[in-house]
Amino acid sequence: MPKKVLKEFRVEYLQVLDEKGSCDETLMPKLSNDEIKKLYEMLVLIRVFDQKAFNMQRQGRLGTYIQFKGQEACQVGSAFALNDDDFIFPMYRNSGLLIARKHPMVQVLQYWNGDERGLKSPPNVNNFPISIPVGTQEIHAVGAAWAAKLRNTRQVAATYFGDGATSKGDFHEAMNFAGVFQIPVVFVCENNQYAISVPRKKQTHSETIAQKAIAYGFEGIQVDGMDIFAVYKAMKDAVEKARSGNGPTLIECFTYRLCDHSTSDDASKYRPKEEADEWAKKDSIERLEKYMRKKALLDDAYKENVLIKSKDIVEKAVTEFEKLPLPDPKDIFKYVFAEMTPQQKEEMEEMFGN
Numbered sequence: 001m002p003k004k005v006l007k008e009f010r011v012e013y014l015q016v017l018d019e020k021g022s023c024d025e026t027l028m029p030k031l032s033n034d035e036i037k038k039l040y041e042m043l044v045l046i047r048v049f050d051q052k053a054f055n056m057q058r059q060g061r062l063g064t065y066i067q068f069k070g071q072e073a074c075q076v077g078s079a080f081a082l083n084d085d086d087f088i089f090p091m092y093r094n095s096g097l098l099i100a101r102k103h104p105m106v107q108v109l110q111y112w113n114g115d116e117r118g119l120k121s122p123p124n125v126n127n128f129p130i131s132i133p134v135g136t137q138e139i140h141a142v143g144a145a146w147a148a149k150l151r152n153t154r155q156v157a158a159t160y161f162g163d164g165a166t167s168k169g170d171f172h173e174a175m176n177f178a179g180v181f182q183i184p185v186v187f188v189c190e191n192n193q194y195a196i197s198v199p200r201k202k203q204t205h206s207e208t209i210a211q212k213a214i215a216y217g218f219e220g221i222q223v224d225g226m227d228i229f230a231v232y233k234a235m236k237d238a239v240e241k242a243r244s245g246n247g248p249t250l251i252e253c254f255t256y257r258l259c260d261h262s263t264s265d266d267a268s269k270y271r272p273k274e275e276a277d278e279w280a281k282k283d284s285i286e287r288l289e290k291y292m293r294k295k296a297l298l299d300d301a302y303k304e305n306v307l308i309k310s311k312d313i314v315e316k317a318v319t320e321f322e323k324l325p326l327p328d329p330k331d332i333f334k335y336v337f338a339e340m341t342p343q344q345k346e347e348m349e350e351m352f353g354n
């Protein structure tokens with residue numbers, strides 16, 4: 001009997017800008033010089049923020065913090081392809097994404113200091129709260145995008161998650177539903193090669209994460225996640241496709257976390273130094289600088305100026321944040337449900353008195 005040949009499970013890999021800052025002009029997305037500068041300035045701003053927030057946590061000025069160093073291009077490149085009234089459903093590693101989506105830095109700091117009000121979306125954008133449970137945000141994004149489809153608002157939802165999250169049932173449910181009902185959602189997987197200490201190869205036997213989309217009946221693409229042009233291009237295409245009623249896309253941003261998992265982690269315990277050093281050479285910011293220098297969009301004075309301005313913006317946000325009153329610890333009990341359960345009331349009284 002002749003074997004029936006099924007479609008190959010192959011996906012495209014997209015890189016526009018290589019590590020040396022050389023650009024494949026045939027793949028270059030349409031971006032003006034001003035837009036390229038905006039992307040660069042945002043990358044620098046969120047890196048400065050990330051380092052400052054980490055330092056503050058170490059100094060006891062912030063409760064906890066999840067760094068995203070190495071993943072800036074995934075977050076900025078994708079944010080720039082969305083409209084303000086599109087929805088984002090982020091994960092804990094997405095402080096940079098929130099900032100790129102006009103979420104006030106002060107509020108981001110407020111959140112990491114234990115005040116949930118930090119995640120209240122500003123009125124001009126649709127930023128959903130970040131999700132600490134791994135993967136739950138994927139189904140929420142599908143729900144919001146489904147509502148947008150039913151209401152015919154032409155809004156798109158984007159959801160962000162790590163390679164580890166793709167092993168969750170939520171991922172299957174979200175992807176399956178999105179495929180069946182052709183939901184206007186973009187799944188952005190920031191594959192940073194590790195789920196805390198679990199390497200990607202122990203997460204899935206698939207060659208890529210992107211190819212998983214094929215089984216759900218839609219397109220998956222793997223992009224160089226440290227190449228901001230590739231991320232932007234893939235996202236722009238996926239968003240346009242979703243907005244015009246042609247369903248979901250899975251974008252796997254192939255990247256690396258150039259930092260610990262969190263402020264309670266030490267990645268040197270499970271990742272070889274040589275590996276991290278190799279990835280650091282691919283860094284999105286240096287790569288873009290090389291490109292911009294070649295195109296006369298960046299010189300030393302501009303670079304210095306961007307850094308000074310970024311530090312100034314971050315310091316002002318920190319000063320404002322440190323003036324805010326701390327949240328009331330009773331809020332932990334008060335706002336889990338609309339009404340406190342009898343047990344919560346009892347616990348609260350036990351802890352704080354009447």
Ligand SMILES: Cc1ncc(C[n+]2csc(CCOP(=O)(O)OP(=O)(O)O)c2C)c(N)n1
Nearest residue numbers: 093132133134162163164165192194195196
């Ligand atoms: C449902 C759930 N299970 C376990 C955890 C504990 N946990 C926190 S982060 C993490 C790893 C997730 O890795 P990945 O999805 O690759 O994202 P990354 O942290 O690498 O960005 C785990 C297991 C959690 N937060 N939620």
